Amino acid sequence: MLTKAPKGTKDIYGNEMPIWHDIENQIRGICEDFGIGEIRTPIFEHTELFLRSVGDTTDIVQKEMYTFDDKAGRSITLKPESTAGVARAYIEHGMFNDPQPVKMFYISPTFRYENTQAGRQRQFNQFGIEMFGSYSPALDAEVISVAEHLIKKLGVKDIELRINSLGGPECRAKYNKALREFIGENLNGLCRECKARYEKNPLRVLDCKEEGCKKIISGAPSILDCLGPECREHFETLKEMLNQMGIKYTVDPQIVRGLDYYTRTVFEFVTTSIGAQSTVCGGGRYDNLIEECGGPKTGAVGFGLGMERLILTLQAQNGSDRPKPYRDIFIGSIGQRGFIKSQAVVYSLRKHGIKAECDTVGRSVKAQMKYANKIGAAYSAILGDEEIEKGAVAVKNMETGENINVNIDGIAEFLNSVK
Ligand code: ATP
Ligand code: MG
16 A cells, blocks of 8 residues: 555656656647646635536546545535636636636646546546637637647647537437437447436437447437537538638537537547547537536637547557656766765756766765766766866766866866767
């Protein structure tokens, strides 16, 4: 127990870190270009917020939330998704009074009590964006374009964009009726949970992961046939915008997403590279959520992208070669004076922006040189009494073995000149 992280959680460190930093930097750069500001909401919220927004017939609310009472008896939940918190913040801070649309992004840990497997953890990280304040399909197109640009820029291959429209309340009511009829005729072949979903929220059946259910559902009626004229036009305009933006997509009437708050547009970026857990990014429009949570009626669109699944996809395609370690210089030492001096020299080099290391363990000179090799030092030097008295040291190029005599005070200048 003491030496094992809880099931479904992972430490991210060492050689894995560069890819995280790279993706996070790309995200920040892209959001800057698209005029999307960052928001950091709390890791936990009042449980009620998720019941209200995510929906109480969803898998998330029924099975996956980390919910507990705090010491004062309030029901608290670790965020199982971030849209609810961002929507709450939009209302709480009166952002509806700001010029619309309000565009925000987050990178956040997310918590779901799930059966763990590759690409399915209990704590994972999501990058997401939310845009508030417009009903136009232009906002849907802009949100989709952020995800597509990031995926392209990272060079992820084999990812496909699938889009659908769930319509508004009227189209949904019409579709629920048609779907309930279809499910009713096929009830025997469905899993136990789907039988319950059939009663409470038939749309959820389309999201079932059981193979048997998936097979039956493939013959279900299409929601697109139930769209009213306005929703149909909204969807058509979105498609035309995507066409002109050069964003490829396929229309998939089976996409419903796992959250209740979606209206009209829903979309997924799906990959074939990482097996069953293939949805890397999912999102859509949620025009009723802000009102549902106590704000003014506000059109909104967003997505959530699983960082771990994105990285797994990249690694499946590019291999997971570990980046070689690299340091500019290792300053070794002989004797106590050298040992003490080397700490000061390295500190001074670091202040000049040089990636310098020294011995902090008390190794023999031979062991220090081995260490210099292991950490990928480009140059090395050894400080002893003689070097300190002369004020100069032999700096060795670790690749060629060549030695160059350099003033101890001039090491930074020398390294900058050979970079
Ligand atoms: P799935 O159908 O795979 O369960 P979901 O519909 O529950 O996904 P969303 O709630 O839309 O997923 O979350 C957006 C993204 O977050 C997903 O597309 C996925 O990349 C990622 N994600 C969701 N759940 C997990 C998890 N347990 N572990 C890692 N990533 C996840
Ligand atoms: Mg899920």
